[in-house]
């Protein structure tokens with residue numbers, strides 16, 4: 313790939329002061345500084361109802377799910393930064409993944425995921441940074457035929473991790489972000505069509 317790898321960056325939280333959005337924004341800057349091209353989006357801008365089969369049969373895929381689907385399809389790689397809720401994927405992110413995995417207009421529900429290169433991070437005020445959610449996300453996205461890169465970064469004590477300007481305070485945290493971002497960009501350059 314000769315052009316810069318385009319990476320869709322988003323958090324699994326819509327909360328205004330979301331720690332995961334902060335980490336996603338910081339990581340998006342690192343993408344841009346390291347030869348990638350980040351598109352940062354906020355799931356708050358893509359509201360959709362809870363997936364339900366009767367609603368889908370009646371009304372089809374919701375408008376914002378279609379919009380987001382187009383963005384997924386047009387990016388070869390994603391960086392997903394998600395909170396952990398009760399030891400698993402938060403409902404906002406799971407619902408989004410589920411809606412976008414549905415067939416629409418004769419196109420496969422796998423299209424937004426198949427062959428995509430995906431990096432994972434999480435942020436939590438807790439000691440483990442949401443690492444269990446990353447395992448569950450890895451499993452779900454692999455089932456959708458995405459390539460989830462081996463390195464990942466769960467950021468613990470995330471409520472104490474950021475400076476005023478949104479940058480990470482500690483060098484080991486910055487290094488961990490860089491490791492994931494570099495691997496994501498390199499893998500995307502090698503594997504993405």
Ligand SMILES: Cc1cc2nc3c(=O)[nH]c(=O)nc-3n(C[C@H](O)[C@H](O)[C@H](O)COP(=O)(O)O)c2cc1C
Pocket residue numbers: 325326327329330331332333395396397398399400435436437438439440441442
């Ligand atoms: C319903 C619920 C369940 C949670 N479960 C976990 C958990 O299993 N592991 C964890 O590290 N944090 C857990 N938390 C704390 C979240 O990590 C914390 O609220 C985090 O700041 C949410 O992400 P955000 O700041 O990006 O919105 C939970 C929070 C809520 C509201």
